[in-house]
Amino acid sequence: MSARVYGVGTSAFGRQPETSAAELGWQAVIEAVTDAALEPGGGPDAVYVGSVLGAPGVAQRTLHSLGIVGVPVIAVENACASGTTAYHEAVAAVELGRYRTVLALGVEQLSTLYGAGAILPEPSDPEGRAGLTQPAHYALTASRYLAQGRVRPEELAAVAVKSSRYAVHNPRAQHRREIDLDRVLGSRMIADPLTVLQCCSISDGAAAAVIGPDRGVDRDVPVLASVLTSGALWDYRDEEVPAFGSIRATSQEAYRRARVGIDDVDVVELHDAFTIGEIVGMEALGLAPRGGAGALTAAGETGPGGSRPVNPSGGLLARGHPLGATGLAQIAEIVWQLRGEAGGRQVDGARIGLVETMGGGVSGIDANACVITLLGSR
Amino acid sequence: MNAPVRPAPTLPDPRPRLVEADGAWLLAGLRCTDCGYRMGLARPRCPVCAGPTEPARFGPEGAVWASAVQRIALPGLDAPTVFAYLDLDDGPRCLVRCDASADPERPPAPGDRLRLTGTSASGDLLAGVAA
Numbered sequence: 001m002s003a004r005v006y007g008v009g010t011s012a013f014g015r016q017p018e019t020s021a022a023e024l025g026w027q028a029v030i031e032a033v034t035d036a037a038l039e040p041g042g043g044p045d046a047v048y049v050g051s052v053l054g055a056p057g058v059a060q061r062t063l064h065s066l067g068i069v070g071v072p073v074i075a076v077e078n079a080c081a082s083g084t085t086a087y088h089e090a091v092a093a094v095e096l097g098r099y100r101t102v103l104a105l106g107v108e109q110l111s112t113l114y115g116a117g118a119i120l121p122e123p124s125d126p127e128g129r130a131g132l133t134q135p136a137h138y139a140l141t142a143s144r145y146l147a148q149g150r151v152r153p154e155e156l157a158a159v160a161v162k163s164s165r166y167a168v169h170n171p172r173a174q175h176r177r178e179i180d181l182d183r184v185l186g187s188r189m190i191a192d193p194l195t196v197l198q199c200c201s202i203s204d205g206a207a208a209a210v211i212g213p214d215r216g217v218d219r220d221v222p223v224l225a226s227v228l229t230s231g232a233l234w235d236y237r238d239e240e241v242p243a244f245g246s247i248r249a250t251s252q253e254a255y256r257r258a259r260v261g262i263d264d265v266d267v268v269e270l271h272d273a274f275t276i277g278e279i280v281g282m283e284a285l286g287l288a289p290r291g292g293a294g295a296l297t298a299a300g301e302t303g304p305g306g307s308r309p310v311n312p313s314g315g316l317l318a319r320g321h322p323l324g325a326t327g328l329a330q331i332a333e334i335v336w337q338l339r340g341e342a343g344g345r346q347v348d349g350a351r352i353g354l355v356e357t358m359g360g361g362v363s364g365i366d367a368n369a370c371v372i373t374l375l376g377s378r
Numbered sequence: 379m380n381a382p383v384r385p386a387p388t389l390p391d392p393r394p395r396l397v398e399a400d401g402a403w404l405l406a407g408l409r410c411t412d413c414g415y416r417m418g419l420a421r422p423r424c425p426v427c428a429g430p431t432e433p434a435r436f437g438p439e440g441a442v443w444a445s446a447v448q449r450i451a452l453p454g455l456d457a458p459t460v461f462a463y464l465d466l467d468d469g470p471r472c473l474v475r476c477d478a479s480a481d482p483e484r485p486p487a488p489g490d491r492l493r494l495t496g497t498s499a500s501g502d503l504l505a506g507v508a509a
Contacts, residue, residue: 118450126392126419127473130502131455132448139446140463147444147488192447192485233425236416236471363473364419 007036079359084327155294167314436469
């Protein structure tokens with residue numbers, strides 16, 4: 001592949017009800033474009049924007065204030081994978097020569113939609129109409145995993161503890177406090193076994209990346225592969241937990257296209273909207289054997305100084321999960337890691353990074369969408 | 379004088395339907411006549427093989443795939459609520475709300491047998507422990 005990430009930028013993440021979606025987007029775009037050091041008149045030639053629950057027009061409402069007008073603007077929605085879908089499309093556009101320099105932006109303003117508590121389920125969806133929230137949907141997976149002996153409650157909690165240890169080194173993270181197992185397990189139960197500290201919070205934020213062809217700049221980060229899939233039917237024929245199959249299939253294709261394996265990956269940002277999501281994601285990616293992700297986490301191997309660093313940004317749990325922005329926030333973290341710019345959460349010697357985002361919410365399939373991308377140098 | 383405001387139409391109900399037959403509650407769904415795929419919801423054709431479908435009834439019993447106790451209340455839904463994915467015998471997988479017989483502190487485990495027990499006032503599928 002020839003695509004490179006020229007620059008990245010993000011807002012801070014967390015409840016920011018006084019800041020509009022457009023203002024959040026400005027912060028991310030200005031930082032990304034500055035970071036990209038584009039030549040005058042060097043673009044962007046097109047913009048892909050991911051956003052999920054906000055008002056129509058959030059893309060243009062953000063961009064025209066920055067003078068980004070007249071170029072194609074394509075809005076995409078793939079639930080929590082919206083930002084990475086925007087990135088994926090930007091990469092594809094560059095690879096195909098459709099556009100030369102492309103801006104990918106993810107933006108979400110949730111705190112003014114949901115004051116506290118869970119996002120209300122979608123009433124046009126069968127499970128949503130029944131009142132099944134996302135925490136409960138993930139709890140179904142967690143309870144099955146517990147019953148199968150594939151994870152223990154304290155191992156689920158260890159995911160949140162680990163992520164908090166990274167997040168204290170992320171000045172943009174929503175939750176910048178270290179928490180311990182007792183606090184996680186003792187926090188309010190939302191959907192058994194997931195306590196509130198095992199669930200991502202309502203969050204606002206934006207993230208952006210500028211992508212273009214190889215221009216011979218060392219600081220630009222190569223894209224090794226980017227794969228987007230939608231989920232398979234999930235029904236009575238499927239003993240597997242939702243999302244596992246999609247993440248596994250998508251990652252296998254990404255490894256094939258990038259000509260790397262999981263053991264070549266130095267740092268991972270994956271979709272941990274709930275602690276069980278990180279456990280399942282790790283196993284689907286091949287970071288841990290089936291039923292082994294919990295032990296690996298509890299042993300500290302995914303945390304600071306560990307052999308399999310996962311979510312050094314603090315992940316969705318601690319960094320925050322403004323739905324449409326998340327995927328590009330993951331991309332930004334990996335770029336910072338690969339450039340050696342991640343400060344106190346830096347993974348030493350990181351050369352290849354992986355981002356996995358899984359969007360859900362449609363019942364009957366194991367995922368709405370999954371995007372996996374590998375970046376860096378082999 | 380202001381014109382009367384018409385209430386917005388109710389969103390079509392996407393949930394499966396139950397019917398009562400011979401004293402049992404059954405899920406009214408579809409079966410593909412080509413590949414036998416079982417569906418609990420309306421489909422224009424079989425999503426597996428694109429074949430034609432015929433009406434079929436499933437249940438009343440099945441095995442739990444997993445359950446979850448939702449401990450946050452929503453508008454119109456109290457907490458705790460015990461949900462379960464139920465694989466109906468020779469039927470589709472459907473989401474049920476465990477009825478009043480369920481104990482939120484001892485929710486059904488994978489493999490436990492449940493029986494469809496009707497529809498709630500708000501249209502949710504209900505299930506209880508199978509005899």
